[in-house]
Amino acid sequence: MSVIRVQRTAAATLTRNVYVDEALTDAVAGLSVTVRRLDGTVVAGPTAAAHPGTGVYTYVLSGAASLDHVDVSWVGDVGGAVVTLTDRVEIVGGFLFGLAEARGSDSSLSDPLRYTTADLADKRMAVEIECERICGWAFVPRFDRLVLSGDGTSTIVLPRQKVRAVRAISTTVQPGTPMVVTPLTHIAVEPGGRVVRYDGGIFPVGTANVVMEIEHGWDYPPEDLKDKAMYRLRSLLNLTRSGVPDRVSSYSTPDGAIYRITLPSRGSTGIPEVDAVYARHEAPPIGFA
Numbered sequence: 001m002s003v004i005r006v007q008r009t010a011a012a013t014l015t016r017n018v019y020v021d022e023a024l025t026d027a028v029a030g031l032s033v034t035v036r037r038l039d040g041t042v043v044a045g046p047t048a049a050a051h052p053g054t055g056v057y058t059y060v061l062s063g064a065a066s067l068d069h070v071d072v073s074w075v076g077d078v079g080g081a082v083v084t085l086t087d088r089v090e091i092v093g094g095f096l097f098g099l100a101e102a103r104g105s106d107s108s109l110s111d112p113l114r115y116t117t118a119d120l121a122d123k124r125m126a127v128e129i130e131c132e133r134i135c136g137w138a139f140v141p142r143f144d145r146l147v148l149s150g151d152g153t154s155t156i157v158l159p160r161q162k163v164r165a166v167r168a169i170s171t172t173v174q175p176g177t178p179m180v181v182t183p184l185t186h187i188a189v190e191p192g193g194r195v196v197r198y199d200g201g202i203f204p205v206g207t208a209n210v211v212m213e214i215e216h217g218w219d220y221p222p223e224d225l226k227d228k229a230m231y232r233l234r235s236l237l238n239l240t241r242s243g244v245p246d247r248v249s250s251y252s253t254p255d256g257a258i259y260r261i262t263l264p265s266r267g268s269t270g271i272p273e274v275d276a277v278y279a280r281h282e283a284p285p286i287g288f289a
Helices: 099-104 117-135 223-237 272-280
Strands: 002-007 012-017 032-037 042-048 050-053 056-061 068-078 081-092 142-148 155-157 163-171 187-190 194-197 210-216 250-252 258-260
Touching (some): 002 012, 012 081, 099 117
Parallel strands (some): 002 081
Antiparallel strands (some): 012 056, 250 258
């Protein structure tokens, strides 16, 4: 499954290449495309995908008014077997930076043949995912569908920070029994991601028995973080061109100078100037303001 991020309200042309071994191969009768939300609701389709070339299929995903996640399924007979290929598309409220901004941030990225638009988009998503993991929250509006466990109280703590809105809640006593839609009246989101019911109801005790759809994230990223995120993008694009051998923590120059290399870790990129800014914008602990 591939993951793609698309700006809210913007249409996107999705492309699927179909291979048998390493050869692009046509599906017997083409590919059919269906778009579904994560709860299984069909948004569009099934629709025949366009077929611009051998083994290449495209589909235009209409612009969405709301933040969301959708799965785009491509189904067809390939080599005598029915296959399903899936792309997950995240409809987001923005990006850490625009692709034109990134290309203009340094003259080294000006060559569109060396650094294609697709390369920039792929590495931008890698930078966003890494930044969100390190800092602990999203810096643009995003959607999430959370599966949580109730504890029998009127409060549940979300594993997300900067909760902007709760769009839907469903609960059940235990997995396998019907979900009950919880009215959003008398629901409040407190600092730190705590959701509280003020209607006298509770989130029943259970495992994975509360499903909540939320919007979360900042309105827009801070300028210093945005700048360092583009710095990180350039480092990823030029990772194989650095001239420093892989898997080393230090190296010596011919004149005897020794350089120590800061290595990336679970909580850092390994680039001190980037990590310093990311640390400045780190989220507080879950459950606290």
